Amino acid sequence: MRIAFAGTPDFAVPALLALVSSSHTVVGVLTQPDRPKGRGRQIAASPVKEAALAHGLPVSQPQTLKDEAGRADLASWQPDALVVVAYGLILPRAALTLPRLGCLNIHASLLPRWRGAAPIQRAVQAGDAVSGVTIMLMDVGLDTGPMLLKKEVPIARTDTGGSLHDRLAAVGASAVLEALDGYSRGTLTPIPQPTEGVTYAAKIEKAEALIDWRRDALEIERQVRAFNPWPVAETRMNGEQLRVFEASAEGSDHGDFGRATGRAGGESEAGTIVAVGDAIVVQCGTGFLALRQVQRPGRRTVSAADFARGGAGIPELVGVRLG
Numbered sequence: 001m002r003i004a005f006a007g008t009p010d011f012a013v014p015a016l017l018a019l020v021s022s023s024h025t026v027v028g029v030l031t032q033p034d035r036p037k038g039r040g041r042q043i044a045a046s047p048v049k050e051a052a053l054a055h056g057l058p059v060s061q062p063q064t065l066k067d068e069a070g071r072a073d074l075a076s077w078q079p080d081a082l083v084v085v086a087y088g089l090i091l092p093r094a095a096l097t098l099p100r101l102g103c104l105n106i107h108a109s110l111l112p113r114w115r116g117a118a119p120i121q122r123a124v125q126a127g128d129a130v131s132g133v134t135i136m137l138m139d140v141g142l143d144t145g146p147m148l149l150k151k152e153v154p155i156a157r158t159d160t161g162g163s164l165h166d167r168l169a170a171v172g173a174s175a176v177l178e179a180l181d182g183y184s185r186g187t188l189t190p191i192p193q194p195t196e197g198v199t200y201a202a203k204i205e206k207a208e209a210l211i212d213w214r215r216d217a218l219e220i221e222r223q224v225r226a227f228n229p230w231p232v233a234e235t236r237m238n239g240e241q242l243r244v245f246e247a248s249a250e251g252s253d254h255g256d257f258g259r260a261t262g263r264a265g266g267e268s269e270a271g272t273i274v275a276v277g278d279a280i281v282v283q284c285g286t287g288f289l290a291l292r293q294v295q296r297p298g299r300r301t302v303s304a305a306d307f308a309r310g311g312a313g314i315p316e317l318v319g320v321r322l323g
Contacts, residue, residue, distance in 0.1 A: 001184060004079035004099065006030040007048045011165060012085035014173035015106055016048060019083065020055050022177055028058040028077040030065075032088050065095045074098055080184075083176055084138060093140055103138040104179060106172040108165075110134060110150055112193045114201040115143035120168060121161045122201035125226035127218070130154050131164060133172040135179035137190050142200075146190035148179040160228040204231060211235045213271035213323050217249035217287030232295075235271075235322045242322070245301055246293035250281065271323040280304040282322060 003024045005016050008031050019026050029052040037044040045053075052059050060073035071094060074082070081101040084091065096103050109119035111134040116122075123131045132152040136145040151171050155164060182188030209231040211220055224233040224247045233244045268274050268283040275281040279290035295301040302310070308317055 001025070001080040001101075001180065002027045002078060003180070004028050004030065004074060004077050004082045005048075005052075005085075006082060006087040006089075006091075007085040008032045008046045008088045009086050010047045011108070011169045011172075012048050012087075012106075013051045014169045015083065015085045015176055016051055017055075018173035018177055020057075024180065026055075026057055027079055028060060028073060030060050030062070030074060030087065030089075033061045033063060062089075065089055066092050068094075071095055071098065081180060083180070085172065085176075091138060096138055096140070101184060104148070104176060104183070105136050105138045105143075105145065106176050107134045107136060107143055108168045108172065109201070110152065111136065111143060111147060112195075112198040114199055116201040117203040119201040120165050121204055121226040122199075123155060124159060124161055124164060125222050127222055128155055131168065133168055133175050135172075135175050136193075144193060146192050148183055148188045148190055149175060151175045158225075160225045162229045206231045209234050211244065211323070213282065214285040217284040217289045220284060220289050221247055221249040237320065237322055241297050243295040243301075244291055244293070245295065247289050247291045248279075249284075250288040250290050269321060272321045273317050273319065276304075276308045276317050278305055280308060280317065 001024050003019055003026050005019060005026055007016060016026070016029065029048065031046045031048040031052070034043050034045050036042065049059055049061070058077070062070035062073070064070045074095065075098055079099045082099045082103040083106070084103055085106045091103060107119065108131070109123060110130070110132040114122055120131070130152050132150055134150050135148045136143070137148065139145040153167055153171055179188060204227070209227055211223065211233055213220070224244050227233050228245050235242050235244065270283055270285050272283045273280055274283050274288065279292050280294070282289045282291060291304050293301055294304055294307050
């Protein structure tokens with residue numbers, strides 16, 4: 001089949017490469033316009049554009065698909081189907097109806113749970129035991145189209161937003177090939193999404209990264225995991241930003257953490273460092289959070305033990321209140 005592709009970030013690249021390596025012909029790629037990136041704010045191409053150019057594929061970067069001019073390249077490619085993966089632009093009805101077989105979307109959740117912009121992070125943050133990929137036919141709604149197939153992916157206690165992202169991207173790449181073949185042959189029939197179980201994954205805001213130590217330790221652990229690698233959970237230590245890349249919730253007992261270096265006595269306020277050893281243990285509203293990988297501004301990410309040895313000294317850290 002003649003396949004057009006629409007995508008922008010890293011998550012979409014495995015699907016594009018899978019299509020390039022398949023029996024289908026990728027006739028063109030839509031991706032968002034080049035934008036400033038990184039600390040230097042240099043204009044940069046999207047990961048999908050870089051992958052497309054590396055394989056000699058035609059690339060189009062319209063600002064919008066709402067007018068005929070923006071859809072001109074897509075129309076000229078005459079695709080049988082358009083595969084859409086985290087494109088980032090709204091596809092109006094005029095674009096959705098251009099391909100003969102319609103538009104197939106790879107969505108990183110088991111719909112109808114986690115429709116919207118950030119399904120991967122929200123699944124980790126909510127403590128879901130399983131995530132997955134849904135291949136659906138697109139309509140004008142927000143991730144509301146009928147489903148062709150689903151692939152489940154378990155979420156481990158150690159998963160971060162980044163690790164789950166990579167696994168789902170790989171699963172989506174193979175799933176979309178299966179869906180294209182089945183749908184074109186008539187062996188896969190679109191199934192309407194159920195009306196029950198709908199949830200929305202709102203876009204991640206940078207302000208959500210700030211840790212509220214009054215919350216339960218397990219909730220904060222999920223926040224840390226969900227927001228790694230972006231926007232990265234953070235707190236304040238003596239007025240300075242401290243980013244937390246890895247942490248684990250502990251119960252009501254410090255366990256072995258206090259053996260080497262002592263602990264704060266009595267009941268501590270939420271956010272207080274109560275022990276330092278292999279981890280920096282912080283009192284939460286309920287339970288304790290063991291910080292394991294942290295970063296100060298302008299410094300590299302280090303283990304909590306290295307931070308304690310090189311940063312403030314162990315006796316001074318116990319009793320310090322974060323936040």
